[in-house]
Amino acid sequence: MYSESLSKRLEDLGAVEGSRLSVTxxxxxxxxxxxxxxxxxxxxxxxxxxxxxYNVGIRVTPETTIEVLEKPVERVRKETPVEFxxxxxxxxxxxTGGTIASYVDYRxxxxxxxxxxxxxxxxVPEIREIANVDATVLFSIFSENMDVDHWQRLAEEVAKQxxxxxxGIIIPHGTDTMGYTAAALSFMLGDVPKPVVLVGAQxxxxxxxxxxxxxxxxxxxxxxxxxxxxxxxxMHDTSGDDSFAVHIGSRVRKMHTSRRDAxxxxxxxxxxxxxxxxxxxxxxxxxxxxxxxAVARTAMEKxxxxxxxYPGMDPALFEDIIMRxxxxxxxxxxxxxxxxxxxxxxxxACDKGIVVVITSQCLNxxxxxxxxxxxxxxxxxxxxxxxxxxxxTAYVKLMWALANTSSVEExxxxxxxxxxxxxxxxxxxxx
Amino acid sequence: MYSESLSKRLEDLGAVEGSRLSVTxxxxxxxxxxxxxxxxxxxxxxxxxxxxxYNVGIRVTPETTIEVLEKPVERVRKETPVEFxxxxxxxxxxxTGGTIASYVDYRxxxxxxxxxxxxxxxxVPEIREIANVDATVLFSIFSENMDVDHWQRLAEEVAKQxxxxxxGIIIPHGTDTMGYTAAALSFMLGDVPKPVVLVGAQxxxxxxxxxxxxxxxxxxxxxxxxxxxxxxxxMHDTSGDDSFAVHIGSRVRKMHTSRRDAxxxxxxxxxxxxxxxxxxxxxxxxxxxxxxxAVARTAMEKxxxxxxxYPGMDPALFEDIIMRxxxxxxxxxxxxxxxxxxxxxxxxACDKGIVVVITSQCLNxxxxxxxxxxxxxxxxxxxxxxxxxxxxTAYVKLMWALANTSSVEExxxxxxxxxxxxxxxxxxxxx
Numbered sequence: 001m002y003s004e005s006l007s008k009r010l011e012d013l014g015a016v017e018g019s020r021l022s023v024t025x026x027x028x029x030x031x032x033x034x035x036x037x038x039x040x041x042x043x044x045x046x047x048x049x050x051x052x053x054y055n056v057g058i059r060v061t062p063e064t065t066i067e068v069l070e071k072p073v074e075r076v077r078k079e080t081p082v083e084f085x086x087x088x089x090x091x092x093x094x095x096t097g098g099t100i101a102s103y104v105d106y107r108x109x110x111x112x113x114x115x116x117x118x119x120x121x122x123x124v125p126e127i128r129e130i131a132n133v134d135a136t137v138l139f140s141i142f143s144e145n146m147d148v149d150h151w152q153r154l155a156e157e158v159a160k161q162x163x164x165x166x167x168g169i170i171i172p173h174g175t176d177t178m179g180y181t182a183a184a185l186s187f188m189l190g191d192v193p194k195p196v197v198l199v200g201a202q203x204x205x206x207x208x209x210x211x212x213x214x215x216x217x218x219x220x221x222x223x224x225x226x227x228x229x230x231x232x233x234x235m236h237d238t239s240g241d242d243s244f245a246v247h248i249g250s251r252v253r254k255m256h257t258s259r260r261d262a263x264x265x266x267x268x269x270x271x272x273x274x275x276x277x278x279x280x281x282x283x284x285x286x287x288x289x290x291x292x293x294a295v296a297r298t299a300m301e302k303x304x305x306x307x308x309x310y311p312g313m314d315p316a317l318f319e320d321i322i323m324r325x326x327x328x329x330x331x332x333x334x335x336x337x338x339x340x341x342x343x344x345x346x347x348x349a350c351d352k353g354i355v356v357v358i359t360s361q362c363l364n365x366x367x368x369x370x371x372x373x374x375x376x377x378x379x380x381x382x383x384x385x386x387x388x389x390x391x392x393t394a395y396v397k398l399m400w401a402l403a404n405t406s407s408v409e410e411x412x413x414x415x416x417x418x419x420x421x422x423x424x425x426x427x428x429x430x431x
Numbered sequence: 432m433y434s435e436s437l438s439k440r441l442e443d444l445g446a447v448e449g450s451r452l453s454v455t456x457x458x459x460x461x462x463x464x465x466x467x468x469x470x471x472x473x474x475x476x477x478x479x480x481x482x483x484x485y486n487v488g489i490r491v492t493p494e495t496t497i498e499v500l501e502k503p504v505e506r507v508r509k510e511t512p513v514e515f516x517x518x519x520x521x522x523x524x525x526x527t528g529g530t531i532a533s534y535v536d537y538r539x540x541x542x543x544x545x546x547x548x549x550x551x552x553x554x555v556p557e558i559r560e561i562a563n564v565d566a567t568v569l570f571s572i573f574s575e576n577m578d579v580d581h582w583q584r585l586a587e588e589v590a591k592q593x594x595x596x597x598x599g600i601i602i603p604h605g606t607d608t609m610g611y612t613a614a615a616l617s618f619m620l621g622d623v624p625k626p627v628v629l630v631g632a633q634x635x636x637x638x639x640x641x642x643x644x645x646x647x648x649x650x651x652x653x654x655x656x657x658x659x660x661x662x663x664x665x666m667h668d669t670s671g672d673d674s675f676a677v678h679i680g681s682r683v684r685k686m687h688t689s690r691r692d693a694x695x696x697x698x699x700x701x702x703x704x705x706x707x708x709x710x711x712x713x714x715x716x717x718x719x720x721x722x723x724x725a726v727a728r729t730a731m732e733k734x735x736x737x738x739x740x741y742p743g744m745d746p747a748l749f750e751d752i753i754m755r756x757x758x759x760x761x762x763x764x765x766x767x768x769x770x771x772x773x774x775x776x777x778x779x780a781c782d783k784g785i786v787v788v789i790t791s792q793c794l795n796x797x798x799x800x801x802x803x804x805x806x807x808x809x810x811x812x813x814x815x816x817x818x819x820x821x822x823x824t825a826y827v828k829l830m831w832a833l834a835n836t837s838s839v840e841e842x843x844x845x846x847x848x849x850x851x852x853x854x855x856x857x858x859x860x861x862x
Binding site for chain 1: 468573574575576577578579582605606607608611612685686687688689690693733735736737738739740741742743744745748749751752755756762763764765766767768769770771772791792793794795796797798799801803804805823826830
């Protein structure tokens with residue numbers, strides 16, 4: 001956000017994002033397109049995109065002169081018809097919004113949040129060499145606003161596109177909640193017959209360090225050459241542009257606010273890595289694509305909550321929200337513990353038929369409530385543990401399990417059964 | 432926990448933990464001390480400690496014979512007076528409980544949760560070579576039961592021991608909530624003049640892989656040779672026994688449920704590493720010890736909560752617990768976002784004078800609400816961000832700040848000022 005005084009000055013000049021400006025400071029003149037404020041710049045630093053394509057920051061003082069050369073041109077979005085290439089597989093991009101979807105638009109300095117087929121193909125022309133690409137914009141929102149309803153519409157669209165002939169689905173998505181959406185699609189789409197890949201960008205493409213197009217290309221390659229069915233997230237594996245990780249959708253978490261390699265598989269290796277030339281190294285065999293139909297089971301019980309245990313957590317304060325829920329996921333401490341003073345509340349909830357699922361706020365490792373007394377008391381109260389499942393995935397799965405079963409016992413059994421790679425099989429770990 | 436049938440059988444025999452058993456299976460006899468059930472063993476596997484000191488697991492079938500040779504002897508705890516060695520610094524161990532405190536006791540199979548001076552010195556005799564060691568048991572609880580009151584008593588005890596002449600304080604602590612306690616002591620003890628080191632064990636000492644004594648020795652060495660004041664956590668840095676990391680108390684988080692190197696510094700390097708010979712490599716200069724008095728400012732406002740934002744979070748459900756609090760820490764998604772539908776509630780809270788602090792559930796990286804619209808709306812609503820501070824540390828600091836200031840503005844300013852290394856200085860990051 002530009003500082004108040006700089007914003008005021010730009011407003012008075014009639015300068016908006018995309019305006020062509022001439023800025024003169026200390027006798028030096030720069031001409032370029034006004035860009036949104038850069039997250040790492042001070043509020044009085046004006047960002048303009050100069051001819052070279054790079055962004056330049058100029059600290060504006062009262063002595064700096066700013067002149068508007070041109071208003072932004074409303075870009076005519078030419079929908080160049082892309083020629084269908086026989087023999088190539090068909091990929092469908094389903095746009096949802098986020099940094100990656102403002103991809104092409106930032107190049108011009110104008111903000112068009114949506115993604116069109118030609119934008120896409122023009123931006124990453126190499127994709128045309130390996131696939132026919134269709135694109136559709138389902139919604140265009142920042143991912144922090146992604147909600148359960150969006151997951152449902154998205155799952156339905158994925159199934160529809162697969163059943164209409166897509167060989168792979170690529171879902172550009174804001175990174176903030178991409179892990180949650182990936183988990184939701186994993187359960188809703190079950191044994192999906194084709195690859196469904198979520199992808200984001202940590203840097204918008206107006207920045208030289210953007211990861212948008214290389215991530216997209218990695219997705220296309222994994223869909224076309226990998227030929228593995230399932231729900232995945234593909235992002236940079238390192239801070240360079242030379243390695244991409246393919247994560248299981250139910251095992252992945254955003255572990256850094258800004259790094260390009262922010263997404264990590266937790267408690268498992270990534271399914272595969274791709275190098276910069278698109279060579280795929282699989283770490284597990286995975287499931288081959290099939291010609292089955294895709295089915296979306298999208299019912300979700302929204303009356304679920306996710307809580308992290310912390311010292312000083314007051315059971316009296318949380319009683320109401322726990323007792324009003326159908327399902328509760330708690331990220332306990334260590335092996336999954338909460339303070340003993342929480343146990344009576346958990347018992348009351350379990351007695352009422354609320355499903356209480358225990359995970360660990362350590363994220364890595366797995367729960368085990370058999371080791372210490374508090375844990376045993378929690379088990380006696382009726383909670384269940386889900387080993388090495390992420391708290392966020394457990395929350396999503398619980399909503400899905402509650403809506404797709406008919407008894408509490410069935411929900412508990414389902415929660416403790418691996419459905420989409422989200423947890424280790426208890427038979428292999430309880431040795 | 433042993434299986435129901437095995438527990439029943441042991442009970443009928445009068446066998447309790449610490450009993451000496453003779454177990455015969457398939458013609459092979461083993462004699463040893465009955466141990467608590469091992470967390471990684473199946474429930475029908477009986478664990479006995481044999482003469483060599485190792486634990487043996489025997490899968491008990493109906494054909495297996497079990498005989499009780501001796502009941503456990505209530506161990507006489509000889510408090511061998513430890514000779515004071517002139518010229519050596521004085522370390523004080525303040526016991527709180529946890530796996531590390533059941534250290535010596537597991538060797539005998541009997542459960543004595545507390546730690547005495549002679550137990551300690553006998554267990555890690557090398558400590559006597561470098562320091563005079565006093566020990567006191569403040570409480571003996573599992574760390575998931577550690578509460579705000581315990582933090583307060585602990586801080587007071589630390590200050591008292593330092594003012595009574597301790598050159599360093601070692602606090603054996605359960606690992607589950609050790610990060611929270613370390614953060615609490617960091618703020619309560621402020622510019623503490625001596626090293627205050629929290630230490631845990633991920634494996635109790637009856638197990639060959641125990642990290643208890645090597646972690647303790649590393650603490651003693653860091654206190655005596657490092658001579659740096661401040662609150663730290665020392666644990667294994669690798670899964671081997673060859674490297675120990677010294678973490679800033681306000682920057683450390685348990686990131687694995689069971690690994691010995693579970694504790695990680697987040698967003699900073701560890702302060703120092705120690706190798707197996709006790710050589711200290713400092714990564715920052717740190718503060719030298721002084722002869723000042725220690726002061727414990729232990730007031731805490733308990734009416735604070737910690738919440739993680741997740742898609743589907745219902746503002747109506749959380750309204751009551753937020754509005755009833757004095758301080759709220761939210762681990763938002765990505766740069767610190769929540770769904771737009773949460774913003775009116777945050778505004779209502781801020782308008783009422785509740786301090787709302789935004790952190791990131793990514794844990795790594797730092798918040799920035801200036802980049803996207805939702806973030807700007809959150810800032811307009813009155814929330815504050817605390818950059819790269821851990822959510823858990825922000826929660827602890829908020830309790831402390833609310834109790835040690837007289838206005839909301841002062842709390843906000845304090846939250847955004849590094850006090851104990853818990854965050855980067857905004858002047859160095861908002862460039």
